[in-house]
Amino acid sequence: MDGANERRIRVLEMIENSSKALSASSIATIVGVSRQVIVGDVALLRAEGHQIIATARGYILQQIANNNKYVRKIACQHTPEQAKDELYLLTDFGVCVEDVIIEHEVYGELTGSLGLESRLDVDLFIERLAKAKAKLLSELTQGIHLHTVSCRSKEHFEEVMRAMEKAGFLVNEE
Numbered sequence: 564m565d566g567a568n569e570r571r572i573r574v575l576e577m578i579e580n581s582s583k584a585l586s587a588s589s590i591a592t593i594v595g596v597s598r599q600v601i602v603g604d605v606a607l608l609r610a611e612g613h614q615i616i617a618t619a620r621g622y623i624l625q626q627i628a629n630n631n632k633y634v635r636k637i638a639c640q641h642t643p644e645q646a647k648d649e650l651y652l653l654t655d656f657g658v659c660v661e662d663v664i665i666e667h668e669v670y671g672e673l674t675g676s677l678g679l680e681s682r683l684d685v686d687l688f689i690e691r692l693a694k695a696k697a698k699l700l701s702e703l704t705q706g707i708h709l710h711t712v713s714c715r716s717k718e719h720f721e722e723v724m725r726a727m728e729k730a731g732f733l734v735n736e737e
Contacts (some may be wrong), residue, residue, distance in 0.1 A: 570594055571604045575613060578605075584621035584678060618678025619688040632659070632713035635720050637727065638734040640706045643699055649732045650685040653712060656723045664709040665700045675700050677710075707734060 574590055587601040594601070605622055609615050614625035641649055653660050660679040667673050679685055692699070701708040714720050727733050 567604075570596065570600075571608055574601060574604050575608055575615075578615055578622050579624060581623070584618050584623040586621035589621070616676045616678070618676045619691065620678050620684060623678065633716050633720055634661070634711060634713045636664075636709045636711050637724070639701075639708055639710060639727070639732050640734045641701075641732050642706055643702055645732070646699055646701070647685060647689055648730070649727075650679055650688070651682055652726060652730055652732070653710070653723065654679055654681050654685055656726065657714065657719070658723055659713045661711040661713055663700050664711070665704045665707070667703060673700060673703075 573594060577590060577593070578585055587598045587605070591598045591601045605615055605617070615622050616625050639649065650660060660677050662674050662676050662678075664672060664674045677688065679688060691697075712720070712723070714723060724733075
């Protein structure tokens with residue numbers, strides 16, 4: 564077995580054995596390679612069928628991300644300026660915002676993994692967007708997007724939906 568394969572096995576084991584997301588930079592430091600090498604390794608591991616998702620906080624296994632949670636999708640619409648408030652509302656309720664999904668006219672469904680669980684996660688996500696001069700996916704669809712969220716229970720989810728509706732973040736059914 565060559566060094567690259569051994570490294571990928573080690574990277575996979577690190578992700579599998581972690582209960583929290585691991586950034587490519589932190590893995591790279593431990594393994595002794597560049598961040599970009601780890602990004603490539605994870606891409607190859609995903610192509611092999613390993614259920615690794617990339618969140619705003621780093622890499623994590625899919626089953627860990629949704630373990631023992633009530634998972635639903637929410638149809639949202641708001642301006643780019645309201646994104647931080649929407650994400651704060653969700654995380655303040657103890658919800659994990661797993662991803663954002665849009666329906667693109669050319670590419671079809673596009674999903675961005677988020678894994679946001681706190682205001683700090685939201686702040687870091689917004690800072691990364693600004694630093695990269697990137698736009699929100701929802702800007703491609705006039706603010707319409709879905710979020711996959713995980714929370715404690717159906718009752719908890721219904722409470723979150725009432726708060727989202729009151730804040731005006733849900734897609735109007737008109």
